[in-house]
Amino acid sequence: MDSRCGKIRMxxxxxxxxxxxxxxxxxxxxxxxxxxxxxxxxLSSRWKYIWTSTPRLDFSTRDFRTLAKFSKFVTGVLSIWPKESNRRVFSRAHFTWKG
Incomplete structure (x- = not known):
C-alpha cells in the first residue's frame, strides 16, 4: 500500500x-x-472547548495519585467552566481515597 494513500485515508x-x-x-x-x-x-481545534458546553460535571478521584492533584484539577475545571449557564449542574463526585 502506498503511504500517500494511507495519509489520504487518515x-x-x-x-x-x-x-x-x-x-x-x-x-x-x-x-x-x-x-x-x-x-x-x-482531537481538533473545534473540540478544544466543546467540553465546557456539557450539561454536567463528573469528577472521580480514581485517576489522581494525591488528593492535592485532584483538588487542583477540580479547581481548574471550575475556573474554566462557564458560570453564566443556569442549566448546568454538578452531577457526581466519587470520593474514595486509599493511601
Missing amino acids: NVEGDRLSSLPDDLILKTLSFIDTKHAIRTSV
Missing part, C-alpha cells in the same frame, strides 16, 4: 470526526467523566 477519517454535529459530540461526552471529556479537546 485525512478522510479526520474530516468525518470534524464534521460531527455539536449535539452528537456533547451527547457522547455526557457519558464519560470530566477528565476524559477534557482530553478530547486535543
